[in-house]
Amino acid sequence: MRTALKLAVMSFCMLIAANTQAQIPNLAKCTRSANLLACIDQDGNAYSVNTVGSTIYLRGFEAIGKRYWAQTSSRYGQLTFFTGIASDGEAWVGYNQRVGWTTINRFSSSGGSSGKFTCSRLSGC
Structure with missing residues (x-):
């Protein structure tokens, strides 16, 4: 799977799992405002997250x-499509479904990658 797709999906999962930099200090350096989170890691990868209503x-x-990438996610109750x-x-689509403290993630890309993985607030992804 392409690195950008991994970063996008994992970035989204980190938001869902509610991890903060205080809990994972070596992950990335982030700046935050009311609706925007901007981060850069020690490898030079950068991303930003902007929330408007139920759209991320x-x-x-x-x-x-x-390469640059962009992803849009829309939440409908416990289900989020991106x-x-x-x-x-390269383009990709997928969804995340929250079931209690667990998130089920499925995705596929035009590059031929597809997958399913589960994340938990207790055990991670």
């Missing part, structure tokens, strides 16, 4: 592949 806008830069695109033309 993710944008980022993948340092290794030197779509994304990268500067090299």
